[in-house]
Amino acid sequence: MPKTMIEPFRIKSVEPIRMTTRAEREALLAEARLNVFRLRARDVLLDFLTDSGTGAMSAHQWAAMMEGDESYAGAESFFRFEAAVRDLTGYAHVIPTHQGRAAERILFSVAARPGDLVPSNTHFDTTRANLEVAGAEPLDLVIREGLEPRTPHPFKGNIDLERVEALLRTRGDRVPFGMITVTNNSGGGQPVSLENLRAYRALLARHGKPLILDACRFAENAMFVKLREPGQGERAVKEIAREMFSLADGCTMSAKKDALVNIGGFLALRDDRWVEPARNLLILTEGFPTYGGLAGRDLDALAVGLEEILHEDYLRYRLRTAEYMGEKLRQGGVAIVEPTGGHAVYLDARDFLPHLGPADYPAWALVDALYLAGGIRGVEVGSVMFGKRLEDGTETYHPMELVRLAFPRRVYTQSHFDYAAEVVCELKREAASVRGVRFAKQSRYLRHFTAEFEWA
Incomplete structure (x- = not known):
């Protein structure tokens, strides 16, 4: 019995994705004020920002x-x-x-x-x-x-x-x-x-x-x-x-x-x-x-x-996709939330960037670094998303600093995930060069969607 888990569907329509250079991404991220939510989708190579509404219909x-x-x-x-x-x-x-x-x-x-x-x-x-x-x-x-x-x-x-x-x-x-x-x-x-x-x-x-x-x-x-x-x-x-x-x-x-x-x-x-x-x-x-x-x-x-969604061959493939990505990352020395979940792989940003403290917002910094390194857009699940600025100007911090790489349903193939794992593992080897970030502007509710940042 073959061990390879194939996509349980055939692809009938395709959409081109744009390749960008590191220099282009640096300019684009600066223009977006270090917030990947503010990037244009055309400037993202692999979009793992969310699995919400981003899938391919049958x-x-x-x-x-x-x-x-x-x-x-x-x-x-x-x-x-x-x-x-x-x-x-x-x-x-x-x-x-x-x-x-x-x-x-x-x-x-x-x-x-x-x-x-x-x-x-x-x-x-x-x-x-x-x-x-x-x-x-x-x-x-x-x-x-x-x-x-x-x-x-x-x-x-x-x-x-x-x-x-x-x-x-x-x-x-x-x-x-x-x-x-x-x-x-x-x-x-x-x-x-x-x-x-x-x-x-x-x-x-x-x-x-x-x-x-x-x-x-x-x-x-x-x-x-x-x-x-x-x-x-x-x-x-x-x-x-x-x-x-x-x-x-x-x-x-x-x-x-x-x-x-x-x-x-x-x-x-x-x-x-x-x-x-x-x-x-x-x-x-x-x-x-x-x-x-x-x-x-x-x-x-x-x-x-x-x-x-209740077709079991699809669900086995879906869960195996995250598991496969998790295996690749662990082999590269990247700490993740274990065991892998169903719709995403979550990177442990505190382990990935041990030189950054809570006030450096390590998960947000890692999201920015992933985009610069390989055009991959993930999302921070940490102190920007769940922390708060209190009335006295101090900040509260979340117990975990995670980066979620969420996988759109029926969109990407195994080679896309292989590429993403390579980018993350290469970045891990250069993690000491990743800088923290500071808030330049934020809103009261759901601040991660619209906030502006600057390098620490």
Whole structure:
């Protein structure tokens, strides 16, 4: 049996990518004020900034788009989309949105109040920001191993049940619901086990609290459960995914990840406690309840994507891609979050750049260095993304300084990953030359998107 894991698809359309020189990239990064978010995509060779909305759609998805019903109200595209979400989740109420952060904003606007506390394993950037705008405090309660990049654990996305129980016992009156992210993006794309999810559900239920999934990478999480959790290996991934949703009372979903589309999302709820105010807010800010800010063709592509993402040959390839990249990097002496997650490889910037301290923002500096070295665009998951500037001008720093190289779905081939690994490993050998950065300008919320920097 061949050992090589091939791409389980054929390529029917291609797009050229532009090669740049080191001198060109130095000028481009300076113009972008050392923030790769501000670069033009045409100036990036391999774009690992995010896997959100950056994938390639299938022939079936493109065909489904041709049937898009663009009626303002009651479009057939919505009912096909609704049926696909209900079949997967079992939730009665399906509210489409233009992407996941809109679903978060709507839910938190109607279900959270100022002073509330919302526990999760780790809230990602938009989730955290939307809770803070609503006046609530996001609490990250991932297990200890989830903050230790090289500690082996098959489910480092698990939530710390003892800390959740202590929170509910002492301040439960301020907890409107619990959340959990599958897979745990901020912690290295690490999965959550069914055992942990069941126990979290039971704990919340004893205190009368609902559970909401941040489900944008639910299929990758379900595949990890199949591969790693005892007793789950013979189950179909779709069956595991359905059990995951059955343990929660609703979900927010950025369909730009595990629904294989370029735009779209939804809020789905089991009962009607928040449905009417959520739909009213949807109409005010997104659109009518049967399109929610999306074209009918996008809803049809999303419906097909929710079926295709559960193909196990694709999911094996997807997880193996990150594993393969991780193996190449470890062979080159590069420290990463282990084991590798589903959608990305996470570099440990503190280990990569030991000469830089927290105030040098080592993960941000490493992102800049990767672009200069090989035209690769990654994203910082560290103190720029999750730290804060306090009222007295001091900074808070994140426990981990990671660089996420997130892989667009069905876009790059093995040679692209080989090239990326070579660039990272060569940069590691020259790591002492990498300079830190300082803020020149920042915004209050989600500062990493628009901030400006200068070399330290």
